[in-house]
Amino acid sequence: MNPDDAGARLLRLFEGHRLTPAQRRIAHCLVQHAAEAPFLSSVEVAELAGVSQPSVTRFAMALGFDGYPGLRKQLRELGLPETGAQGVRVGEQEGDGALNEHQRAILAEIGNLQRLAGTLADPAPVVGAARLLAASRPLLVLGLRAASAQAAGFSYFAAKVHPDVRLLDEGGSMLADRIERAAAAGASALLCFALPRYPAELTDALAVARNAGLSVVTVADSAFAPAAALSDVVLAAAVGTSLVFDTACGPMMLGRILLEAMCDEIPGAEARLEAFEVSAAARELFTE
Numbered sequence: 001m002n003p004d005d006a007g008a009r010l011l012r013l014f015e016g017h018r019l020t021p022a023q024r025r026i027a028h029c030l031v032q033h034a035a036e037a038p039f040l041s042s043v044e045v046a047e048l049a050g051v052s053q054p055s056v057t058r059f060a061m062a063l064g065f066d067g068y069p070g071l072r073k074q075l076r077e078l079g080l081p082e083t084g085a086q087g088v089r090v091g092e093q094e095g096d097g098a099l100n101e102h103q104r105a106i107l108a109e110i111g112n113l114q115r116l117a118g119t120l121a122d123p124a125p126v127v128g129a130a131r132l133l134a135a136s137r138p139l140l141v142l143g144l145r146a147a148s149a150q151a152a153g154f155s156y157f158a159a160k161v162h163p164d165v166r167l168l169d170e171g172g173s174m175l176a177d178r179i180e181r182a183a184a185a186g187a188s189a190l191l192c193f194a195l196p197r198y199p200a201e202l203t204d205a206l207a208v209a210r211n212a213g214l215s216v217v218t219v220a221d222s223a224f225a226p227a228a229a230l231s232d233v234v235l236a237a238a239v240g241t242s243l244v245f246d247t248a249c250g251p252m253m254l255g256r257i258l259l260e261a262m263c264d265e266i267p268g269a270e271a272r273l274e275a276f277e278v279s280a281a282a283r284e285l286f287t288e
Contacts, residue, residue, distance in 0.1 A: 014027045014063065026045065101242070112239070116237045133262055146196065160272060189215040217235070221246075
């Protein structure tokens, strides 16, 4: 089996079940450690996920198994590939311990991107999400705290092809007002970037968006992120966790891929790009 399919197989096993936040954390942990998952004890899973051992047992029962042994048996029957937890055998060419922490962090991020490439073998989810977002006038793009950079970057480029992009990168009592005003102005969809740690204001804002009738597309680090329960479409790309602060190359790349798909759905996108280039040249906006 292609190693990139391991996480997708586990996701299908967990789909359709109402999971608590602690159980979503366990599910995310198993996806991140797909190769080791069939061989881990419930105690080891609990330690990796930062939960109690009884929580792992309850997680297995929530999936319909009698207990964790039944879940582990199912994981073994999935035939997951024997690759490293990040999809890359760190140091396999240079010897274990030969790489420093910075090199290992980069290789782990490459592993995240490799898994993302595997999930994109089926383009339908991205194309469907792009159609929802491209049709929205205005288009809301939401990202708070750690996700604000992703939302801002997406909005900057999206504004070159979409006629009305509105960035929501600050919380506070005005956030709900801005979402409701956009809905009243004709918005039909909102794009959300949800990265850990997840601000409580983010889920509050998504609830407002849903109540206003907006479709929600979320780019998150996991299909089990809290925002997923309030989203119509979830596109997942793991973040790197090897450094003091998370790295988000995967979510950033997924956002650009989503924008690429949107360009095919937005009437006049190419003309807007050409008009910008003419204006930029006339204003000598960029140095060569």
